[in-house]
Amino acid sequence: MHTTMQTILRINGREARLDHDPRITLLDALRERLGLTGTKKGCDQGQCGACTVLIDGRRVLSCFCLVAAVEGEVTTIEGLSGEDGPLHPMQQVFLDRDAYQCGYCTPGQIMSAIACVTEGHAGSPDEIREYMSGNLCRCAAYPKIVEAVQQAAPLLIGRAP
Known part of the structure; x- marks a missing residue:
């Protein structure tokens, strides 16, 4: 029991x-x-x-x-944007940059990308790659993911997740 x-x-x-x-x-x-x-x-x-x-x-x-x-x-x-609200900036940039392929890893990638920026690890592509290395993508969308994090970083500074 x-x-x-x-x-x-x-x-x-x-x-x-x-x-x-x-x-x-x-x-x-x-x-x-x-x-x-x-x-x-x-x-x-x-x-x-x-x-x-x-x-x-x-x-x-x-x-x-x-x-x-x-x-x-x-x-x-699911908690990043309201039901009828706009997407979270990181979600939108992932879409804009095609930073996904099959999409299975995308939620985890987006959550890690937000933490990457808010924890101050988005200073360079190398730093982003290092911080995001714990998130695997079998489709190898890594270059687009790094671009998305770089593009979203200025939008997230000072913003709560």
Whole structure:
């Protein structure tokens, strides 16, 4: 018999109450319990970055994070723009620059790209590539991703995720 616990999370500006197994990851809770399927399950081992979300503006691999340990505001790809609002500037630049191909890794790439800029790691293409190296793209859209981060950086300075 498994013990359950209750956790209250702040996700995309809303409160979510979860009764859950203490071993559930944030990734599984987002996708399977809360219906936020924009965060992707790639390797489920913290090596591909597809599951990247922001917690209090810092990037986190949600497959490595237990729900019970989450403290702070979780932002997923769904929380970047309002339902009828414009896209987040990073989302728009990814579209404008064609910084995606199949799109599977794109949510994690965008979340990492936002953190790359807001954490001050977008000073040069080399710095962007280094910071973003934890996000894999099997389609090899890397040059366009770097261009998108460079283009979006001035739009994000001083802006909350």
